[in-house]
Amino acid sequence: MVTGWFTGDGDDFRLLGTRCSVCSSVFFPREEGHCRNPGCVGGDLEEVPLSRRGHIWSYTDSRYRPPSPYVTDPELPWEPYALIAVELEAERIVVLGQAVPGVTVADLTVGMQVEAVPGVLYEDVETVWTTWQWRPTGVEA
Incomplete structure:
Protein backbone atom coordinates (compact mmCIF):
# COMPACT_ATOMS: atom_id res chain seq x y z
CA MET A 1 0.00 0.00 0.00
CA VAL A 2 1.21 3.50 -0.74
CA THR A 3 0.95 5.06 2.71
CA GLY A 4 -1.13 8.22 2.87
CA TRP A 5 -2.56 8.07 -0.67
CA PHE A 6 -5.96 6.60 0.31
CA THR A 7 -8.02 5.62 3.31
CA GLY A 8 -11.12 3.63 4.22
CA ASP A 9 -12.87 0.68 2.66
CA GLY A 10 -16.11 0.06 0.78
CA ASP A 11 -18.30 3.18 0.61
CA ASP A 12 -15.83 5.00 2.90
CA PHE A 13 -12.90 4.51 0.49
CA ARG A 14 -11.30 7.82 -0.53
CA LEU A 15 -8.15 8.97 -2.27
CA LEU A 16 -6.30 11.56 -0.17
CA GLY A 17 -4.96 14.75 -1.65
CA THR A 18 -3.76 18.08 -0.33
CA ARG A 19 -5.24 21.57 -0.71
CA CYS A 20 -3.26 24.81 -0.59
CA SER A 21 -4.55 27.32 1.98
CA VAL A 22 -3.66 30.28 -0.27
CA CYS A 23 -4.91 29.35 -3.76
CA SER A 24 -7.15 26.34 -2.91
CA SER A 25 -5.42 24.18 -5.55
CA VAL A 26 -5.86 20.47 -4.91
CA PHE A 27 -3.11 17.95 -5.62
CA PHE A 28 -2.93 14.19 -6.08
CA PRO A 29 -0.71 12.53 -5.32
CA ARG A 30 -0.30 14.39 -2.06
CA GLU A 31 2.12 17.26 -1.74
CA GLU A 32 3.93 17.78 1.54
CA GLY A 33 6.46 20.52 0.82
CA HIS A 34 5.00 23.31 -1.28
CA CYS A 35 2.11 24.40 -3.48
CA ARG A 36 2.69 23.08 -7.02
CA ASN A 37 0.63 25.90 -8.54
CA PRO A 38 3.29 28.06 -10.27
CA GLY A 39 1.14 31.18 -9.81
CA CYS A 40 0.84 30.75 -6.04
CA VAL A 41 3.16 32.15 -3.36
CA GLY A 42 2.45 29.00 -1.36
CA GLY A 43 0.68 28.23 1.81
CA ASP A 44 -0.05 25.49 4.26
CA LEU A 45 -1.14 22.23 2.70
CA GLU A 46 -4.08 20.45 4.28
CA GLU A 47 -4.97 16.78 3.72
CA VAL A 48 -8.36 16.43 2.05
CA PRO A 49 -10.40 13.40 0.99
CA LEU A 50 -11.08 13.57 -2.74
CA SER A 51 -14.29 12.88 -4.64
CA ARG A 52 -14.97 9.21 -4.92
CA ARG A 53 -16.56 9.57 -8.35
CA GLY A 54 -15.60 11.16 -11.61
CA HIS A 55 -15.93 10.82 -15.36
CA ILE A 56 -13.56 9.12 -17.75
CA TRP A 57 -11.40 11.74 -19.40
CA SER A 58 -9.33 9.21 -21.38
CA TYR A 59 -8.30 5.55 -21.29
CA THR A 60 -5.96 3.02 -22.86
CA ASP A 61 -4.82 -0.53 -22.33
CA SER A 62 -1.50 -1.82 -21.07
CA ARG A 63 -0.31 -4.74 -23.12
CA TYR A 64 3.27 -5.09 -21.88
CA ARG A 65 4.92 -5.82 -18.54
CA PRO A 66 6.16 -2.49 -17.15
CA PRO A 67 9.73 -2.13 -15.89
CA SER A 68 10.82 -1.85 -12.26
CA PRO A 69 9.78 -0.48 -9.78
CA TYR A 70 6.39 -1.91 -10.84
CA VAL A 71 6.00 -5.20 -8.98
CA THR A 72 5.18 -8.27 -11.05
CA ASP A 73 6.08 -11.94 -10.92
CA PRO A 74 8.11 -12.70 -14.05
CA GLU A 75 7.13 -16.37 -13.72
CA LEU A 76 3.45 -15.56 -14.32
CA PRO A 77 1.97 -14.56 -17.69
CA TRP A 78 1.33 -10.85 -18.15
CA GLU A 79 -2.33 -9.85 -17.86
CA VAL A 114 -16.59 5.66 -12.48
CA GLU A 115 -15.81 5.41 -8.79
CA ALA A 116 -12.62 4.76 -6.85
CA VAL A 117 -12.58 1.42 -5.04
CA PRO A 118 -9.83 -0.47 -3.19
CA GLY A 119 -7.98 -3.04 -5.27
CA VAL A 120 -4.99 -5.33 -5.26
CA LEU A 121 -2.03 -4.34 -7.41
CA TYR A 122 -0.05 -7.49 -6.62
CA GLU A 123 0.19 -10.10 -3.91
CA ASP A 124 2.52 -12.88 -2.93
CA VAL A 125 2.74 -15.20 0.09
CA GLU A 126 4.10 -12.42 2.33
CA THR A 127 2.52 -9.15 1.17
CA VAL A 128 -0.56 -7.70 -0.51
CA TRP A 129 0.08 -4.42 -2.34
CA THR A 130 -3.19 -2.47 -2.24
CA THR A 131 -4.09 0.44 -4.46
CA TRP A 132 -7.14 2.16 -5.92
CA GLN A 133 -8.95 1.07 -9.05
CA TRP A 134 -11.75 2.62 -11.11
CA ARG A 135 -15.10 0.82 -11.39
CA PRO A 136 -17.82 1.93 -13.82
CA THR A 137 -21.04 2.96 -12.05
CA GLY A 138 -23.31 2.57 -15.08
CA VAL A 139 -24.15 6.31 -15.20
CA GLU A 140 -23.06 8.20 -18.33
CA ALA A 141 -22.34 11.94 -18.49
Whole structure:
Protein backbone atom coordinates (compact mmCIF):
# COMPACT_ATOMS: atom_id res chain seq x y z
CA MET A 1 0.00 0.00 0.00
CA VAL A 2 1.21 3.50 -0.74
CA THR A 3 0.95 5.06 2.71
CA GLY A 4 -1.13 8.22 2.87
CA TRP A 5 -2.56 8.07 -0.67
CA PHE A 6 -5.96 6.60 0.31
CA THR A 7 -8.02 5.62 3.31
CA GLY A 8 -11.12 3.63 4.22
CA ASP A 9 -12.87 0.68 2.66
CA GLY A 10 -16.11 0.06 0.78
CA ASP A 11 -18.30 3.18 0.61
CA ASP A 12 -15.83 5.00 2.90
CA PHE A 13 -12.90 4.51 0.49
CA ARG A 14 -11.30 7.82 -0.53
CA LEU A 15 -8.15 8.97 -2.27
CA LEU A 16 -6.30 11.56 -0.17
CA GLY A 17 -4.96 14.75 -1.65
CA THR A 18 -3.76 18.08 -0.33
CA ARG A 19 -5.24 21.57 -0.71
CA CYS A 20 -3.26 24.81 -0.59
CA SER A 21 -4.55 27.32 1.98
CA VAL A 22 -3.66 30.28 -0.27
CA CYS A 23 -4.91 29.35 -3.76
CA SER A 24 -7.15 26.34 -2.91
CA SER A 25 -5.42 24.18 -5.55
CA VAL A 26 -5.86 20.47 -4.91
CA PHE A 27 -3.11 17.95 -5.62
CA PHE A 28 -2.93 14.19 -6.08
CA PRO A 29 -0.71 12.53 -5.32
CA ARG A 30 -0.30 14.39 -2.06
CA GLU A 31 2.12 17.26 -1.74
CA GLU A 32 3.93 17.78 1.54
CA GLY A 33 6.46 20.52 0.82
CA HIS A 34 5.00 23.31 -1.28
CA CYS A 35 2.11 24.40 -3.48
CA ARG A 36 2.69 23.08 -7.02
CA ASN A 37 0.63 25.90 -8.54
CA PRO A 38 3.29 28.06 -10.27
CA GLY A 39 1.14 31.18 -9.81
CA CYS A 40 0.84 30.75 -6.04
CA VAL A 41 3.16 32.15 -3.36
CA GLY A 42 2.45 29.00 -1.36
CA GLY A 43 0.68 28.23 1.81
CA ASP A 44 -0.05 25.49 4.26
CA LEU A 45 -1.14 22.23 2.70
CA GLU A 46 -4.08 20.45 4.28
CA GLU A 47 -4.97 16.78 3.72
CA VAL A 48 -8.36 16.43 2.05
CA PRO A 49 -10.40 13.40 0.99
CA LEU A 50 -11.08 13.57 -2.74
CA SER A 51 -14.29 12.88 -4.64
CA ARG A 52 -14.97 9.21 -4.92
CA ARG A 53 -16.56 9.57 -8.35
CA GLY A 54 -15.60 11.16 -11.61
CA HIS A 55 -15.93 10.82 -15.36
CA ILE A 56 -13.56 9.12 -17.75
CA TRP A 57 -11.40 11.74 -19.40
CA SER A 58 -9.33 9.21 -21.38
CA TYR A 59 -8.30 5.55 -21.29
CA THR A 60 -5.96 3.02 -22.86
CA ASP A 61 -4.82 -0.53 -22.33
CA SER A 62 -1.50 -1.82 -21.07
CA ARG A 63 -0.31 -4.74 -23.12
CA TYR A 64 3.27 -5.09 -21.88
CA ARG A 65 4.92 -5.82 -18.54
CA PRO A 66 6.16 -2.49 -17.15
CA PRO A 67 9.73 -2.13 -15.89
CA SER A 68 10.82 -1.85 -12.26
CA PRO A 69 9.78 -0.48 -9.78
CA TYR A 70 6.39 -1.91 -10.84
CA VAL A 71 6.00 -5.20 -8.98
CA THR A 72 5.18 -8.27 -11.05
CA ASP A 73 6.08 -11.94 -10.92
CA PRO A 74 8.11 -12.70 -14.05
CA GLU A 75 7.13 -16.37 -13.72
CA LEU A 76 3.45 -15.56 -14.32
CA PRO A 77 1.97 -14.56 -17.69
CA TRP A 78 1.33 -10.85 -18.15
CA GLU A 79 -2.33 -9.85 -17.86
CA PRO A 80 -3.24 -6.70 -19.86
CA TYR A 81 -5.33 -4.13 -18.00
CA ALA A 82 -7.21 -0.93 -18.75
CA LEU A 83 -5.65 2.32 -17.52
CA ILE A 84 -8.15 5.14 -16.96
CA ALA A 85 -7.67 8.91 -16.57
CA VAL A 86 -10.58 10.20 -14.47
CA GLU A 87 -11.61 13.81 -13.91
CA LEU A 88 -12.84 13.98 -10.32
CA GLU A 89 -16.27 15.61 -9.92
CA ALA A 90 -15.60 18.32 -7.34
CA GLU A 91 -11.85 18.91 -7.71
CA ARG A 92 -11.75 18.83 -11.53
CA ILE A 93 -8.31 17.22 -11.45
CA VAL A 94 -7.39 14.12 -13.46
CA VAL A 95 -6.24 11.00 -11.60
CA LEU A 96 -4.87 7.89 -13.31
CA GLY A 97 -5.60 4.37 -12.16
CA GLN A 98 -6.30 0.85 -13.31
CA ALA A 99 -9.79 -0.41 -14.06
CA VAL A 100 -11.13 -3.13 -11.79
CA PRO A 101 -10.38 -6.68 -12.99
CA GLY A 102 -12.66 -7.77 -15.82
CA VAL A 103 -13.19 -4.26 -17.23
CA THR A 104 -11.45 -3.75 -20.57
CA VAL A 105 -11.20 -0.80 -22.94
CA ALA A 106 -14.13 -2.31 -24.86
CA ASP A 107 -16.31 -1.62 -21.79
CA LEU A 108 -15.29 2.04 -21.45
CA THR A 109 -16.32 5.33 -23.05
CA VAL A 110 -15.15 8.90 -22.52
CA GLY A 111 -17.59 10.58 -20.12
CA MET A 112 -18.61 7.35 -18.37
CA GLN A 113 -18.96 7.73 -14.60
CA VAL A 114 -16.59 5.66 -12.48
CA GLU A 115 -15.81 5.41 -8.79
CA ALA A 116 -12.62 4.76 -6.85
CA VAL A 117 -12.58 1.42 -5.04
CA PRO A 118 -9.83 -0.47 -3.19
CA GLY A 119 -7.98 -3.04 -5.27
CA VAL A 120 -4.99 -5.33 -5.26
CA LEU A 121 -2.03 -4.34 -7.41
CA TYR A 122 -0.05 -7.49 -6.62
CA GLU A 123 0.19 -10.10 -3.91
CA ASP A 124 2.52 -12.88 -2.93
CA VAL A 125 2.74 -15.20 0.09
CA GLU A 126 4.10 -12.42 2.33
CA THR A 127 2.52 -9.15 1.17
CA VAL A 128 -0.56 -7.70 -0.51
CA TRP A 129 0.08 -4.42 -2.34
CA THR A 130 -3.19 -2.47 -2.24
CA THR A 131 -4.09 0.44 -4.46
CA TRP A 132 -7.14 2.16 -5.92
CA GLN A 133 -8.95 1.07 -9.05
CA TRP A 134 -11.75 2.62 -11.11
CA ARG A 135 -15.10 0.82 -11.39
CA PRO A 136 -17.82 1.93 -13.82
CA THR A 137 -21.04 2.96 -12.05
CA GLY A 138 -23.31 2.57 -15.08
CA VAL A 139 -24.15 6.31 -15.20
CA GLU A 140 -23.06 8.20 -18.33
CA ALA A 141 -22.34 11.94 -18.49
